[in-house]
Amino acid sequence: MAIDFEIPEDAKAMRERVRKWVHDECRPAEKKLLDGGDYKTILGELRAKARAQGLWCPFIPKEWGGMGLGPLANALVQMELGESYLGALSMNTQGPDDATMLTLLQNGTDYQKEKFLKPLLNGEKRICYSMTEKASGADATGMQTRAEKKGNSTYVLNGEKWFSSAASVADIALVMAKTNPDAPRHQQFSTFLVELPNPGYKIKRNIKTMGIEGPLSHILGGGHAEIEIADLEVPAENLLGGEGQGFNMGQHRLAYGRLRHGMHNVAMAQRALDMAVEHISKRSTFGKLLSERQGVQFMIAECASQLYIARLMLMHIAYKAEKGLDLRNENGIAKVYLANMVHKVVDTAIQLHGALGYSQDTPLAAWYTHIRSQRLVDGPDEVHKWTTGRNAIKAFKATGTTASACGGDLL
Ligand SMILES: Cc1cc2nc3c(=O)[nH]c(=O)nc-3n(C[C@H](O)[C@H](O)[C@H](O)COP(=O)(O)OP(=O)(O)OC[C@H]3O[C@@H](n4cnc5c(N)ncnc54)[C@H](O)[C@@H]3O)c2cc1C
Numbered sequence: 001m002a003i004d005f006e007i008p009e010d011a012k013a014m015r016e017r018v019r020k021w022v023h024d025e026c027r028p029a030e031k032k033l034l035d036g037g038d039y040k041t042i043l044g045e046l047r048a049k050a051r052a053q054g055l056w057c058p059f060i061p062k063e064w065g066g067m068g069l070g071p072l073a074n075a076l077v078q079m080e081l082g083e084s085y086l087g088a089l090s091m092n093t094q095g096p097d098d099a100t101m102l103t104l105l106q107n108g109t110d111y112q113k114e115k116f117l118k119p120l121l122n123g124e125k126r127i128c129y130s131m132t133e134k135a136s137g138a139d140a141t142g143m144q145t146r147a148e149k150k151g152n153s154t155y156v157l158n159g160e161k162w163f164s165s166a167a168s169v170a171d172i173a174l175v176m177a178k179t180n181p182d183a184p185r186h187q188q189f190s191t192f193l194v195e196l197p198n199p200g201y202k203i204k205r206n207i208k209t210m211g212i213e214g215p216l217s218h219i220l221g222g223g224h225a226e227i228e229i230a231d232l233e234v235p236a237e238n239l240l241g242g243e244g245q246g247f248n249m250g251q252h253r254l255a256y257g258r259l260r261h262g263m264h265n266v267a268m269a270q271r272a273l274d275m276a277v278e279h280i281s282k283r284s285t286f287g288k289l290l291s292e293r294q295g296v297q298f299m300i301a302e303c304a305s306q307l308y309i310a311r312l313m314l315m316h317i318a319y320k321a322e323k324g325l326d327l328r329n330e331n332g333i334a335k336v337y338l339a340n341m342v343h344k345v346v347d348t349a350i351q352l353h354g355a356l357g358y359s360q361d362t363p364l365a366a367w368y369t370h371i372r373s374q375r376l377v378d379g380p381d382e383v384h385k386w387t388t389g390r391n392a393i394k395a396f397k398a399t400g401t402t403a404s405a406c407g408g409d410l411l
Contacts, residue, residue, distance in 0.1 A: 005315070007072070007076070008072075008073075010073070011069075011072055011073040011076055012076075014067075014069070014073055014076065014077060015073075015076040015077060015079075015080060017053075017055070018055065018076075018077045018080045018081065018091075019080045021050065021053075021055055021080075021090070022080050022081060022083050022084050022087050022267075023083075025046060025049065025050075025090070026046065026083075026084035026086040026087050026090050027083070027084050029042050029043075029045075029046050029084075029086050029090075030084050030085055030086050033085075033086070039220075042086075043086065043089060043090070046086060046089075046090045047089075047090055047091075047092065047123055050090045050091050051123075054067065055067070055090075055091050056091055056092055056123075057091065057092050057093060057101070057121055058073075058074050058077045058078070058091060058093050059071075059074040059093070059098075059102075060101060060105070060121060061105075064105065064117075064121055065121050065122070066121070070321075070322055071317075071318040071321035071322050072315070072318040072319065072321075072322055074318075075259075075263055075314050075315070075317075075318040078093070078260055078263035078264060079263045079264075079266045079267055079311075079314070080267055081093065081263075081264060081267060082263065082264025082265060082266065082267030082268045083267040083268065083270070083271050085220055086220075087264075087267070088264065089220065092121070092123045093260075095165070095257055095260060095261070096127070096128055096129045096165050096166060096257065097120060097126055097127050097166075098257075098260060099129075099257040099260070100120070100127045100129060100174055101117065101120050101121060101127075103174070103240070103241075103249055104116060104117040104120070104240070105117060107240055107241035107245070107249055108240065109237070111237055112193060112237075112238070112240065116172055116193050119171070120172075125170075125171040125172060126166060126169055126170045126171055126172075126222075127170055127171070127172040127173070127174060128164050128165060128166045128167040128170040128172075128173050128174070128222075128225075129164065129165070129173075129174045130161040130164040130167065130173050130174065130175045130176065130227060131143070131161070131176045131250055132161065132162060132163050132164075133145065133159065133160055133161055133162060134160065134162055137163075138379065138380050138383050140176075140189075140247065140250065141185050141186065141188070141189075141247070143159075143176060143177070143178060143189060144159050144160075144178070145157060145158065145159025145160065145161065145175070145176070145177040145178065145229055146158055146159060146177060146178050147177035147178065147179050147190060147192065147234070148179075149179075149236070150233075152236065153235060153236050154233050154234065154235060154236060155177075155179075155192060155233075155234045155236060155239065156231055156232065156233055156234075157175065157177050157192065157200065157229050157231075157232040157234060158229055158230060158231060158232070159177065159229045160226075160227060160228055160229060161175070161225075161226070161227040161229065162207065162224075162225070162226040162227065163207065163224045163225075163226075164224065164225045164227055165222065165223075165224050165225075166222035166223075167196075167203055167222065167223075167224075167225035167227060168203055168206055168222045168223055168225055169222030170196055170222065171195070171196055172193060172194065172195060172196060173193075173194040173196055173201060174191055174192070174193060174194075174240070175191070175192045175194050175201070175229070175232075175234075176189050176190070176191050176192075176246045176247075176250060177189065177190060177192065177229075177246075179243050179244065179246075180243065180244060183244055186247045186248070187244040187245075187247070188244070188247075189244070189246035189247045189250075190239055190240075190241075190242075190243045190244060190245065190246045191239070191240045191241060191245070191246040191249055191250070192234045192238055192239055192240065193234075193238040193240055194232065194234055194238070198232065200229060200230055200231050200232025200233060201227060201229055201232050202227065202228045202229075202230065203225045203226075203227055204225075204226045204227065204228055205225070205226050206222075206223030206224065206225055206226075207223070207224050207225070207226055209224060209373070210369050210372060211366075211369050211370045211373070212360065212365060212366040212369050212370070257378055258331060258334075258335040258378045258379070259314070259317065259331060259334070259335070261335075261338070261339070261374055261377070261378065262310070262313075262314065262334055262335060262337075262338030262339070263314060265310070265338045265339065265341065265342035265371070265374070266307065266310050266311060266314065266338070266342075268342055268346070268367060268371070269303070269306075269307055269310070269341060269342045269345035269346065270307060272342075272345050272346045272348075272349040272364060272367065273300070273303050273304070273307065273345055273348075273349065275349055275353075275362065275364070276300065276303075276348060276349040276352045276353070277291070277300060279352060279353050279356075280296055280300075280352055290352065296352065299348050299351070299352065300348075302344070302348070303344065303345045303348050303349075306341045306344060306345065307341065307345065309337065309341070310334075310337065310338050310341045313330070313333070313334040313337060313338070314334065314338075316330060316407070317330050317331060317334055329387075329388065329391050329405055330407070332379075332384040332387050332388050333384070333388055335378065335379065335384055336375075336381045336384045336385060336388075338374075339371070339374035339375045339381070340375065340381070342371050342374065343368075343371055343372065343374070343375070346364060346367050346368050346371060347368065349364050350364050350365065350368060388405070391405040392405040392406065
């Protein structure tokens with residue numbers, strides 16, 4: 001049977017609705033914000049409007065107030081949302097909250113769902129994720145923060161965290177800490193739900209990064225915080241998923257987050273490429289439009305092919321997810337590809353805009369410095385490539401060919 005690339009009508013219709021939503025509502029609202037409008041008012045109005053139209057928490061099941069979209073329809077929707085800073089926020093599907101909502105849905109107790117998940121799903125609260133420490137990042141098992149049980153009802157946490165995105169705007173933190181140093185390496189860690197603000201979870205600073213700080217950066221993203229954890233008391237009922245499960249849940253949580261970044265990258269890269277083509281269609285040098293020069297057309301072609309590959313990768317992964325197939329290898333390959341793709345396309349758009357691209361008169365410079373982080377977050381490029389390389393070698397040893405680790409099961 002041939003592979004069917006026909007997108008189901010309902011998913012196509014949903015994509016159109018969301019595309020229109022982003023163009024007609026999010027982009028104008030983004031402009032109002034940049035012109036000095038009040039963030040809470042603008043986002044509040046936008047969210048109320050989105051929710052009234054049923055555009056809310058795309059992948060969350062309907063019984064929990066979401067749209068109940070499957071992996072394919074969700075991927076199509078997410079690929080539209082990255083076009084505006086307010087796209088994902090307007091539909092309450094922004095990171096880092098979204099992946100954590102899934103973790104809570106799958107692992108939370110009834111109490112935890114009622115107390116922590118419901119306000120997140122209602123858009124009343126935000127949550128951050130504190131795993132990385134100065135002592136450990138790519139290899140999270142090097143984490144030093146300790147959680148020790150005091151009696152039966154409380155854990156006490158001590159240590160530090162850094163690069164906890166959105167911590168300064170969050171009402172809840174999901175904190176990972178070592179509960180049992182004697183357990184096997186991946187079972188030493190547990191995850192705790194911490195209500196904020198909390199004197200034991202002290203935000204020392206929002207770390208200055210290479211990301212350009214505009215009027216929107218802090219209110220939208222909340223920065224990346226360095227945190228001191230000192231005698232932080234957490235009720236035992238806030239332990240999520242049981243002792244020793246922190247690492248497994250963390251990896252599962254990051255699996256969706258990795259793809260969501262990639263999906264948003266497609267929309268951003270598409271917008272950057274459109275901006276580049278619009279610019280070269282008007283700009284002449286040496287008596288000729290830039291768009292008529294073959295060298296420039298080659299640059300556009302390179303971006304077009306990378307965007308095409310990116311879309312195919314995401315569709316293939318969504319297909320595998322729909323069928324419940326193992327997609328871990330593809331996920332790792334796509335995570336790296338999509339981060340580098342958006343980097344390449346935005347860089348090309350800057351190049352073709354000349355000095356204007358380097359200026360802050362277009363959003364390109366802010367995108368460029370912002371997306372550089374994507375080759376580091378959720379596992380740096382090299383760590384994913386390490387796994388992909390090992391998978392290819394393993395496949396060769398088992399079958400005499402690396403094909404199954406390179407999408408060869410499609411052929
Ligand atoms: C903008 C941003 C937002 C973030 N948000 C969060 C968040 O919300 N919550 C959170 O917990 N963390 C967050 N992080 C942290 C992020 O997950 C870590 O930065 C990442 O895991 C890498 O860890 P590290 O920085 O300690 O680098 P290291 O672990 O020190 O690695 C440094 C470099 O060494 C190389 N390397 C590492 N291991 C290998 C290997 N096995 N083989 C080959 N090369 C290797 C890679 O090039 C890597 O970039 C964020 C980071 C950034 C930049």
